Amino acid sequence: MIVLLLVFVSSIERAVMAFTTVGAVARGGARRGLVGTSGFAKLRTDIAGGLFKFLILSALLASLLILGVLLIDTIVSGWSQLSTRFWDFLNGSLRSRSIDDRLGVQQGLYGSFWIGAIVACTAFPIGVGAAIYLEEYALRSRLTATLELVIRNLAGVPSVVYGLLGLFLFVERNTIFGFIGLGWLVDATGGRSVLSAGLTLSVLVLPIVIITAQEAVRAVPVQLKEGAYGLGATKSEMVRTQVLPYAAPGILTGTLLAMSRAIGEAAPLILVGAISGGLTNNPELWDASALREKFTALPIIIVEWVSERGRDPGFADAAAAAIVVLLALVLLLNMTAILLRNYFERKRD
Amino acid sequence: MLCLKLRLRPVLQFLAVAVGFALLLGACGSSDSEPTGPADPEPSVAAAPTPDESSDTATLSGEIFVSGSSTVEPISVRVQELFNDVNPNVDIAVDGPGTGDGFALFCTGETDISNASRAIKSSEAEECAAQGVNYVELQVGIDGLGVMTNANNAAVECVSFADLYALTGPEATGYQSWADANAVSAELGGAGNLPDAPLDIFGPGEESGTFDTYVELVIEKTAEARGQAHTTRPDYNPSGDDNVILGGITGADTSLGWVGYAFASNAAGVKLLDVDDGESGCVAATPASIASGEYPLSRPLFIYVNSAKAASNPGLEAFVDFYMADGLDRAVAEVGYVELTEAAKSDVRAVWTGRS
Numbered sequence: 185m186i187v188l189l190l191v192f193v194s195s196i197e198r199a200v201m202a203f204t205t206v207g208a209v210a211r212g213g214a215r216r217g218l219v220g221t222s223g224f225a226k227l228r229t230d231i232a233g234g235l236f237k238f239l240i241l242s243a244l245l246a247s248l249l250i251l252g253v254l255l256i257d258t259i260v261s262g263w264s265q266l267s268t269r270f271w272d273f274l275n276g277s278l279r280s281r282s283i284d285d286r287l288g289v290q291q292g293l294y295g296s297f298w299i300g301a302i303v304a305c306t307a308f309p310i311g312v313g314a315a316i317y318l319e320e321y322a323l324r325s326r327l328t329a330t331l332e333l334v335i336r337n338l339a340g341v342p343s344v345v346y347g348l349l350g351l352f353l354f355v356e357r358n359t360i361f362g363f364i365g366l367g368w369l370v371d372a373t374g375g376r377s378v379l380s381a382g383l384t385l386s387v388l389v390l391p392i393v394i395i396t397a398q399e400a401v402r403a404v405p406v407q408l409k410e411g412a413y414g415l416g417a418t419k420s421e422m423v424r425t426q427v428l429p430y431a432a433p434g435i436l437t438g439t440l441l442a443m444s445r446a447i448g449e450a451a452p453l454i455l456v457g458a459i460s461g462g463l464t465n466n467p468e469l470w471d472a473s474a475l476r477e478k479f480t481a482l483p484i485i486i487v488e489w490v491s492e493r494g495r496d497p498g499f500a501d502a503a504a505a506a507i508v509v510l511l512a513l514v515l516l517l518n519m520t521a522i523l524l525r526n527y528f529e530r531k532r533d
Numbered sequence: 534m535l536c537l538k539l540r541l542r543p544v545l546q547f548l549a550v551a552v553g554f555a556l557l558l559g560a561c562g563s564s565d566s567e568p569t570g571p572a573d574p575e576p577s578v579a580a581a582p583t584p585d586e587s588s589d590t591a592t593l594s595g596e597i598f599v600s601g602s603s604t605v606e607p608i609s610v611r612v613q614e615l616f617n618d619v620n621p622n623v624d625i626a627v628d629g630p631g632t633g634d635g636f637a638l639f640c641t642g643e644t645d646i647s648n649a650s651r652a653i654k655s656s657e658a659e660e661c662a663a664q665g666v667n668y669v670e671l672q673v674g675i676d677g678l679g680v681m682t683n684a685n686n687a688a689v690e691c692v693s694f695a696d697l698y699a700l701t702g703p704e705a706t707g708y709q710s711w712a713d714a715n716a717v718s719a720e721l722g723g724a725g726n727l728p729d730a731p732l733d734i735f736g737p738g739e740e741s742g743t744f745d746t747y748v749e750l751v752i753e754k755t756a757e758a759r760g761q762a763h764t765t766r767p768d769y770n771p772s773g774d775d776n777v778i779l780g781g782i783t784g785a786d787t788s789l790g791w792v793g794y795a796f797a798s799n800a801a802g803v804k805l806l807d808v809d810d811g812e813s814g815c816v817a818a819t820p821a822s823i824a825s826g827e828y829p830l831s832r833p834l835f836i837y838v839n840s841a842k843a844a845s846n847p848g849l850e851a852f853v854d855f856y857m858a859d860g861l862d863r864a865v866a867e868v869g870y871v872e873l874t875e876a877a878k879s880d881v882r883a884v885w886t887g888r889s
């Protein structure tokens with residue numbers, strides 16, 4: 185049940201991502217004249233159309249129903265932890281027994297927080313920069329087309345593969361081509377550390393950030409750009425004053441959604457060496473020296489507790505509670521993304 | 534046109550977005566951390582335990598990295614918890630990727646202690662020797678393998694090693710019914726009275742230490758004598774997740790499966806079968822029969838300590854000292870495994886204190 189829910193949540197997350205990206209682009213189009221189609225169709229009795237509407241509506245309701253059932257089931261199982269010791273659960277740590285009153289997810293919350301922060305600080309500027317270059321500066325050549333194809337394919341690569349890349353680059357001391365040593369990378373990240381995990385997940389979400397930012401940049405009306413040129417702006421001025429502000433809502437949405445994807449990933453973290461069993465180290469949230477220390481993250485805690493529930497059945501409830509916490513965090517991020525998008529779209533228009 | 538009025542404003546807006554984003558990050562982080570003030574249990578409890586150890590242990594510090602078997606992981610985590618109550622400044626991380634992966638890290642010197650649900654293999658010992666890693670092997674507890682069937686299956690109460698080899702060994706490939714195994718079982722001196730019922734087998738996958746132990750205890754000797762490969766039949770339902778195995782067994786009325794005893798004893802809807810090693814008759818799996826070694830399907834749980842690191846890291850040495858005391862006496866049973874007998878405990882302690 186719990187595993188199903190995880191799969192389901194991640195698929196919903198992707199659907200939301202697709203929806204908001206498409207939505208941001210499509211809105212502009214809808215406003216510009218797709219609205220007023222002919223009213224003649226209403227005169228005929230449209231049986232096929234009604235059936236189609238019923239089918240797609242039931243598809244929506246079925247998926248909502250499944251989500252609802254899973255959500256309620258998870259919240260019910262997690263309730264014993266969340267209702268009686270909510271703050272203790274948020275402030276507790278990894279423990280060996282589910283009855284321990286210091287059991288909780290704080291280490292995972294902090295780990296996930298830092299991973300999100302690192303993704304925001306690295307994938308965001310690189311991704312937006314790459315998108316603007318591809319859309320505004322790159323020549324429409326075969327090379328550019330190939331590059332875009334590669335980026336789109338990279339967005340579909342399974343996350344475990346990125347985990348292997350992270351393991352190779354940031355955790356193990358490797359050499360590429362037999363002579364380019366990567367040991368300095370390991371020295372910089374501290375091996376099995378939050379920094380390695382954050383950088384790995386940055387690489388994972390980079391293609392998504394680039395693609396969503398590209399879509400947003402592409403949706404900037406050409407009149408705005410030409411207006412800027414007409415007033416004597418240089419290309420970089422045009423990008424700074426027209427393209428970026430107009431595309432900001434779309435870029436922001438894509439980035440926040442990519443970040444919530446990063447926060448929900450477990451497989452790459454397992455490879456990069458997130459600790460699953462027990463961890464003494466529990467530094468303050470703002471203690472940046474912990475970046476190069478061993479860490480754990482919310483999805484890892486969920487995986488660990490789900491697998492421990494055979495030995496100690498109480499961990500099933502703890503895992504459900506941790507899922508609720510992760511779900512709340514991801515929903516909060518997604519909601520912020522949508523609110524921010526709406527706010528900036530209103531402001532822009 | 535509207536946007537062109539102020540050329541700077543959009544840039545500022547964009548910056549504001551970025552700053553807002555950073556604040557948001559801070560907000561969702563600090564909302565989780567703010568309540569730590571009054572209710573944070575970590576520092577207060579860490580300071581509370583009576584420092585009955587000598588005064589210098591309270592100021593111990595250092596880092597310890599424990600990896601290896603996910604079966605032994607809970608024991609080491611429990612010891613870490615108890616140890617940190619007394620010595621909060623020793624940073625310990627306990628991970629559980631598996632016995633084999635653990636030894637790979639241990640032999641490169643990355644970990645200080647390797648948890649293992651089997652003894653080190655000679656190939657792994659050679660690897661450690663080649664890297665100059667010397668170690669002390671310490672048995673900390675016992676885990677039994679539980680052989681199980683569905684709780685509704687009244688036809689089977691006890692299986693012999695001969696039956697198990699005939700049902701799950703390489704020669705059983707393709708068997709659809711329990712009765713198919715009777716011929717081979719009889720050849721090996723088994724009773725050959727298995728029922729004619731559908732046979733659905735669930736067990737740990739090859740990557741699991743439990744798989745290795747099962748092959749070693751049940752299959753290896755007979756397979757050697759009969760010129761067969763040292764493995765199980767390939768056509769069963771393998772899983773790395775014991776819960777999936779339990780689910781399979783409870784889902785089929787005449788199923789057969791095996792998992793670690795700690796898992797099996799807590800499971801509902803399954804029946805633990807008695808096991809006969811061919812010499813001492815049917816023995817039920819109970820904590821007592823496992824501790825005494827009477828139950829044939831039990832396995833020792835070990836920790837391997839890097840000797841050089843124990844000598845140079847006082848925190849690690851104190852941690853293993855603690856493991857040998859409270860770990861053996863308390864942690865093993867608390868997380869659901871079988872404690873060593875008193876005699877075995879003193880043997881293990883002697884190995885640790887007598888290390889060179």
